[in-house]
Amino acid sequence: MKKVFIEGAIQPGFVAQAIAKHQSKKNIGAHNIFLGQIRADEVDGKEVTAITYSAYEEMAREKMHEIREDAFTKFNLTCMHIYHSLGEIKAGEVCFFVFVSSKRRKEVYEATEYLVNRVKSEVPIFGKEVFASKEFQWKVNT
16 A cells, blocks of 8 residues: 655655656646645634644544545546654644646646545544643544
């Protein structure tokens, strides 16, 4: 099963390398990328400084695999990569990276939205919002 979890923030160089690796694939006409970044939200007057992510990794990997397979069946994709961070990710850092490729642009737009929404709603990944005061609360996905 493909690696889907990355310890810590997803670095810009990792995203750039993913893009560069696909330049040799001449049957691709379109790529689409979604990057989820930690916002410094204000909740009840307290600023979110980070989110600490955890997951039931085996269950999450199985669910991610199911979502990937469903997307390959539903959309005419050439390539697909999904990565999510674990551990503490600071405000401004990237925690979620979806990268899809196809012959045509319509497929990548639809597939990206489909994948992001399914991962956010179905994969058992949990985020603990950490405030500047070091207090925390469990994040609700919206």
